Amino acid sequence: MAPRGASPAKRRLARARAAAELHPSEHVLDPAQLALFEAPPRDWSRLRTTSPPALTTSAADLVTAFSAYMNGRGWNTASFSGSVRTLRIVTGHLGADTPIRESDIRALVTTGVNLHGARVLNYLRLRGLLEAQPPNDLSVARARQYASTISSPAFAAAVHTFIDVLLGQGSKPSRARSSKTVENYVAAVLDTIEAWGTQGLSDPREITKKHIEDALKQLRGDQARRLHSALRTLFRALKRERLVFRDPARSISLTSNRPVPTGLPSDRVDGLLDRIEDPRERLTVALVAIYAVLPGQLVQLKTTDFDRSKGRLRRPGRVDHVVYLDEFTRRLATAWELHRFHRWPDSSNPHLFVNRNTAVDDSGPPISTAAVQLLFQRVGLPAGRLRADRIVDEARHSADPVRLMELFGLSTYSATRYVLSAHPDKRPGPIAP
Structure with missing residues (x-):
């Protein structure tokens, strides 16, 4: 290495001399070598970064092309040096003549702070140099x-069977639930099953209706409803798989009072958009506050769902429901689209809302619902309360449940509840003889 006070020319000569002393790695993969058996996972935690190996010609070309690719997409290469460093390390040790395992890149990234793998994975996938690992659903893994x-x-075997049924992999075909639903169901029944074990119960066939009622009596509100739903689904699945003779939860009902939706004070809603400057956040809040779009629907919005020329927005999950945007919201949507194009001109993500991570991900993932909820936490108004306030306000003016169903895509039951909340005098009385 050149001394710290050396001239730039001496530093360049020192770097060139140090690079000339490097040797290629002994572990470069040979494309002509056939695999006799599957190789075990590599331990990248023992990697020595002080003396990296020299790049082969193909690896050097790949790293150079990767930097040119990032520059071509308008990215700041200096800001994403961790991605170049990751590709430099993995190709230095394994070469670039054969596809690189995705698991190797993910394992390497966990060993250092200045290592990033998302853009490396996308680029190798585009070049056909990525050996993708089988998809691993974290929610299902946690449930297992x-x-x-x-x-x-x-009980453990019964819960594993329960997971199979929820995933549509039981003895009979069934509709598969989402992986997050599977995790939530298993997490809800876990403490109750362990409590039954401490009581001396060791088999699901020993559970009676009284056991379930005693477990529900100890809980209130959402916790009781969550456990009740999970236990009913559990024993229905076990009876279907013939692991229990009868369903002890079948005849158990849980009565609960649902809170009536109410509006927000006007001083909490006035000037809400004036406190927000980011174009994406302004459009997000407007869609919730004006059109009562759910946060889960916001993250699933596609660019094809928005027709700017006609001012129409198709609500995700409801192909039969169209939202007609006013002029103000259309201006907000135009401002966001222009901001998105100038910041990520080559983004191929099909979703309407993107951030700095999802915009550059060629697999096109949506932003997380947690990111939307975090925005409303900063604003100081939960998205659910803001949405309910908009529907209640509309119900005060129209008092027509059919109009609420047309505007916000509500069910008959939900629309009626909002109308009764805004107009308590319209609550029906007892049927006259």
Whole structure:
């Protein structure tokens, strides 16, 4: 290495001399070598970064092309040096003549702070140099882990069967639930099953209606409803798979009072958009506050769902429901589209809302619902309360549940509840003889 006070010319000579002393790695993959058996996972935590190996010709060309690719997409290469460093390390040790395992890049990224793998994975996928690992759903993996921690073998096997049924993999074909729903169901019943184990119950066939009622009596509100729904689904699945003779939860009902939706004070809503400067956040809040779009629907909006020329927006999950935007919201949408184009001109993400991570991800993922919720936390108004305030305000003016169904895509039951909340005098009385 050149001394710290050396001239730029001496530093360049020192770097060139140090690069000439490097040797290629002994572990460069040979495309002509056939694999006799699957190789075990590589341990990148033992990697020595002080003396990296020299790049082969193909690896050097790949790193140079990757930097040119990032510059061509308008990215600041200096800001994403961690991505170049990741590609430099993995190709230095494995070469660039054969596809690189996705698991190697993900394992390497976990060993250092200044290592980033998302853009490397996307680029290798585009070049056909990525050996993708099988998809691993973290929610299902956590559900399996929960089931494995159950002390009773019979209950543990029953919960694993329950997971299979929820995923549509039971003995009979069925509709598969989402992986997050599977995790939530298993997490809801876990403590109750362990409590039954401490009581001496070791098999699902020993559970009676009284056991379930005693478990529900200890809970209130949302916790009781969550456990009730999970237990009913659990024993319905076990009876279907013939692991229990009868369903003890079938005849158990849980009465609960649903809160009546109410509006917000006007001083909390006035000037809401004036406190927000980001174009994406302004459009997000406007869609919730004016058109009562759910946060889960916002993240699933596609650019094809928005017709700017006609001012129409198709509500996700409701192909039969169209939102007609006013002039103000159309200006907000135009401002966001222009901002998105200037910041990420080559983004191929099909979703309407993107951030700095999803915009450059060629797999096109949506932003997380948590990011939307975090925005409303900063604003100081939960998205659910703001949405309910808009529907209640409309119900005060129209008092027509059909209009609420047309405007916001509500069900008959929800629309009626909002109308009764805004007009308590319209609550029907007892049927006259």
